[in-house]
Amino acid sequence: MTDTRNMHNTPMEDPIELDAAIAERTKGAWDALSPDDEALARMEAAFMAAVADDAAAEQVPQSGDAAAKKRPAGRLWSFARWAARHKTQTAAAAALMLVLVAGGAVTSMQGGVNSATAPEGTLEATLQAPSNAYDAATESSDTNSGRVESGDVADTAREPESSTVDKSADTASKATVRESSAEPSVGDKLVYTASAHVVTTDYETARATLKEKAAAVKAKLESENESMPYGQEGARDSVRPTLMVTYRVPTESYETFLDSLSEVGTVVSRTSNADNISRTYSETDARVRSLQIQEESLEKMLKKAESIDDMLTIEDQLQDVRSQLEAAKNELSRMDTDIAYSKVTVTLADVTELPGDESDTSFLAQLGRAAAGALKGFVELLEGIVLFVVGTWPLWIVVAVVAVVLAVRKKRRNRDR
């Protein structure tokens, strides 16, 4: 026996005896991962309670599909506990079951969620209002048949080594599919963006108000760019303070925030845009699911692979699929963020004078504005000339000297004649 093992010592040695030292060193680590008595007792009590409920529920022995359709009630206890901790995972499932119950579809649930008897309209309604339905569902946890259904759905995702991969892809239910993204709605996926240009004569106050308004709607700062006059006196005349800031505003507060900008200063322009990304979203969602299925089947193949070559090839492919999956998931989560948080860019500029009120379009008012404008323009022109003259005084001295010299020479020439 020993001889046989020694023959295999290198390179593919059987490690069991040879690596006693490793075993010894890692033993403590595994021991540290053991459950404590309290956890064991808790798990056993939960398990036995579930088993006892099962026994009560399983008066008539069932097999195959029939058993799967009518899960023992005992599993529900454990599922409820699990569901309490993993709310998002069960949200869609719970919502689906609630609407099916409400819609009187309980009697036709035998074929599972994908049953052709579930009316199309009902299903759609479910998926459009799942989060509320979920809350209601978790609160009224004694809807027995409903819980059976959601238990089934969750199991579909949890059961190891069964044919559930295909099920979750095709038949298991849209609830399971939704579960993976924890995004309750298949309603339109809208991404809102807006920009606003705000002017003010009191920059500092306006800036503070803007920050206040953003904080009030729990907006997240994405970028900020501020230019301020700096250095010599009078710089403020040539460089006006401006602030360009981009916020991620929770979409439900999007309108509120845009409206509140009028309290920051005078909004001179505002654009808002809604982009429907439902199609891209559902395509990416489908890609994630298909990659997940690929990943699982590759994992299964990997387990069955007999040669190291096969294993390496499969591992390569698995790596590739996983990186694609990761990228698709990231894209999905970026879209989720875009949907949940609208992008609002605000430009705040300091001005000396606010744009006037031009809402009155009567002739007299326009005449008044024209006269005032002309006067203002004339005054500005005069100011400009004075400023120009003062600003170029050395030139005027030179001009004056040249003029005096020329005048003197002209005078002398006249006298000589």
Add this chain to the structure above:
Amino acid sequence: MDDAEKLAKLFREHAPSVYRLCRSYLGPDEAEDAVQAVFLSMAANPQRLDGVANVQAYLIRSAANHCKNVLASARVARRAPMPAELEAPGGDAGLREAVSVVLALPDDLKDCAYLAFYEGHTSAEVGDILGLPASTVRSRLVRARTILQEELGGGQR
């Protein structure tokens, strides 16, 4: 002995081992859930055990698959966290290092390493339990051993 008693006995006998393996993949709460799921799945389909000679093998394999599924679904934190008592100041530093090395093992090596190094099974037995060819198990154990030896400094040979 009725069914409930039989199940209770099985649970007491195998739960610590199943939990330990699950805990190397998942956090404490998720590991408890995984144990429940594995045993409930067994209890719900007792006929599955009819042809199973080694119940422990069935449970361990089921647990390992379950944990990998949970991790693949990416709904939980990827890394199983260190037990809280070891994180506390004054905890055994050597043990903490060993635990972190075990927790950091690649997912496909954890179950093999657990069964071979902790439970003391031969690679053929590990292959039977996990439904893998012995050659696959051996190559995984080679990888696991290399990692453990490197990280733990040669295992005090």
